[in-house]
Amino acid sequence: MNVDLIMNELVKKNPGEVEYHQAVREVLESIEEVYNENPHFESAKIIERLVEPDRVMTFKVPWADDQGTIHVNRGFRIQFNNAIGPYKGGLRFHPSVNLSILKFLGFEQIFKNSLTSLPMGGAKGGSDFDPKGKSNSEIMRFCQSLMLELWNIIGPDTDVPAGDIGVGGREIGYLYGFYRKLARENTGILTGKGINWGGSLVRPEATGFGCVYFAKEMLATKGETFQGKKVAISGFGNVAWGAALKVSELGGKVVTISGPDGYIHDPEGISGEKIEFMLELRATNDDIVAPYALEFDSGQFIQGKRPWEVKVDIALPCATQNELNEEDAHHLIDNGCWCICEGANMPCTPEAVEAFQSKGILFAPGKAANAGGVATSGLEMAQNSMKINWSRKEVDDRLHHIMTSIHENCVEHGTNEEGYVDYVKGANIAGFLKVANSMVDQGLV
Ligand code: NDP
Ligand code: 2IT
Numbered sequence: 201m202n203v204d205l206i207m208n209e210l211v212k213k214n215p216g217e218v219e220y221h222q223a224v225r226e227v228l229e230s231i232e233e234v235y236n237e238n239p240h241f242e243s244a245k246i247i248e249r250l251v252e253p254d255r256v257m258t259f260k261v262p263w264a265d266d267q268g269t270i271h272v273n274r275g276f277r278i279q280f281n282n283a284i285g286p287y288k289g290g291l292r293f294h295p296s297v298n299l300s301i302l303k304f305l306g307f308e309q310i311f312k313n314s315l316t317s318l319p320m321g322g323a324k325g326g327s328d329f330d331p332k333g334k335s336n337s338e339i340m341r342f343c344q345s346l347m348l349e350l351w352n353i354i355g356p357d358t359d360v361p362a363g364d365i366g367v368g369g370r371e372i373g374y375l376y377g378f379y380r381k382l383a384r385e386n387t388g389i390l391t392g393k394g395i396n397w398g399g400s401l402v403r404p405e406a407t408g409f410g411c412v413y414f415a416k417e418m419l420a421t422k423g424e425t426f427q428g429k430k431v432a433i434s435g436f437g438n439v440a441w442g443a444a445l446k447v448s449e450l451g452g453k454v455v456t457i458s459g460p461d462g463y464i465h466d467p468e469g470i471s472g473e474k475i476e477f478m479l480e481l482r483a484t485n486d487d488i489v490a491p492y493a494l495e496f497d498s499g500q501f502i503q504g505k506r507p508w509e510v511k512v513d514i515a516l517p518c519a520t521q522n523e524l525n526e527e528d529a530h531h532l533i534d535n536g537c538w539c540i541c542e543g544a545n546m547p548c549t550p551e552a553v554e555a556f557q558s559k560g561i562l563f564a565p566g567k568a569a570n571a572g573g574v575a576t577s578g579l580e581m582a583q584n585s586m587k588i589n590w591s592r593k594e595v596d597d598r599l600h601h602i603m604t605s606i607h608e609n610c611v612e613h614g615t616n617e618e619g620y621v622d623y624v625k626g627a628n629i630a631g632f633l634k635v636a637n638s639m640v641d642q643g644l645v
Contacts, residue, residue, distance in 0.1 A: 201235045201247060203228045210251055217300035219521060223307050223546060224251055226565075230628035238636075244644070246636045253306060254287075255279040256299070259349040261327055263342045266335055275346050277325035279359055280306040283638040285319030286357050288574060290364030292326035293371070301521070302326060305364070305545055309574070311631030312567040315606045318578035323359055325350075331366045332487050343374035351379050356387040356584070362577050363392045365520065368438055368482075369404065388584025391577035400580035402595040403573075408442020408543060409596070410572015410603045411516060415541040416450065417607035418562045419514075421621065426452035432512040432537075433470075434458040435519030436478045436489050439543045439570065443516050444475050456507035458519060459489030463507040468498040511535040518543030526551035533559055542566035553624065560620055568606050568627035575602045606630075 310322030393399035448471035493501035508528035529552035556563040614626020
């Protein structure tokens with residue numbers, strides 16, 4: 201394989217899709233050696249077949265606001281690869297949503313889902329709809345209009361969507377309700393469902409919990425724990441909330457959360473009722489983090505800045521892609537931060553990752569560290585298929601076990617001669633091998 205040649209071709213075929221190019225390049229650079237050691241991958245043209253999604257669907261989503269004014273958004277579902285199981289991946293509602301962002305997310309999802317050890321292929325979808333400032337009834341009408349198109353192309357054994365940015369329990373409820381009405385069936389069609397209608401315990405917390413379980417394993421490779429460590433978290437959404445809960449439970453001190461408007465620095469620690477307040481903030485639909493400082497005296501709001509300037513031991517970026525750049529990475533390193541574990545998808549730019557790795561700092565990519573969300577979605581699907589509900593402990597134990605196994609896989613495939621664990625390489629190789637071998641086994645389809 202020649203990475204530059206493949207990338208040139210990819211850029212030519214998918215012009216302007218910079219996030220997608222970024223995600224593919226990272227994977228190709230990591231797997232180049234393994235790929236070249238296995239000539240049957242080349243003869244089966246595995247890379248060319250992997251970087252072209254199986255299907256890209258876009259559709260019109262018309263809806264009326266509370267004043268009766270009509271709006272038209274664009275809906276997407278990208279079914280990327282189903283070699284190891286039904287397509288699986290979230291739906292994102294955000295004005296920045298476009299083909300590039302969804303293709304990067306769908307491509308990442310293939311390897312992430314493979315790492316979970318559960319039978320799930322890769323997909324992603326969503327819309328450029330902006331949930332900010334919308335009423336509940338507007339959100340419901342939008343979700344119903346989207347589902348009117350989506351229901352024909354998804355199914356419990358075909359393609360199982362879930363949440364992502366802008367899509368949480370409320371949106372999954374409206375989507376599920378309308379699917380049930382259209383299809384006249386109750387099946388495990390979406391994950392992240394409410395606990396009364398087919399959801400799994402621990403799914404809301406799972407991405408954040410999983411990220412912290414993964415970081416715990418990273419720290420253990422240095423004989424360390426979360427006890428007494430200062431932790432910077434970005435975002436204040438679903439993932440940030442779960443991560444903050446688990447860090448506090450393990451004795452760490454979360455000193456930041458952030459929103460697009462700036463960040464909160466709370467040197468006394470964000471725990472207990474302060475973490476619950478994050479949920480209230482998120483539920484306002486305003487998407488600003490500043491009110492935290494009005495509610496709690498210990499919290500200071502730093503407008504227009506990112507949390508990476510605060511002196512911490514551990515950083516968990518949990519907001520969005522490319523939110524931590526090279527300059528931020530140097531701030532963290534200069535301040536003595538020695539473990540970065542991605543809760544979001546691709547939050548660190550390639551230059552930031554390079555800065556961490558060149559200093560021998562612990563760094564874990566989202567496709568390994570945030571796989572707990574989709575893994576628990578897989579556990580929700582399993583419970584739906586069996587028509588039973590597992591206890592909180594049963595789900596949490598399984599999640600914990602999955603995250604520990606992913607960590608072991610990364611160490612196995614990513615440890616270099618000096619003993620440094622390159623988690624990016626380890627995750628990409630482990631995720632890739634399972635999918636590539638499955639594609640070879642199943643012939644040219
Ligand atoms: P939420 O919508 O609950 O929270 C994310 C919020 O972060 C967005 O509303 C966004 O606000 C805000 N944000 C955007 N840019 C920044 C920034 N620069 N600094 C701080 N905040 C910002 O989404 P989730 O918590 O579900 O998702 C967060 C990340 O985790 C995403 O990368 C997602 O793909 C990933 N993820 C989510 C999983 C899940 O189960 N939910 C599973 C695995 C990964 P705004 O709208 O104003 O831009
Ligand atoms: O990025 C992700 O892994 C998610 N948004 C969760 C996907 C899922 O199907 O649970």
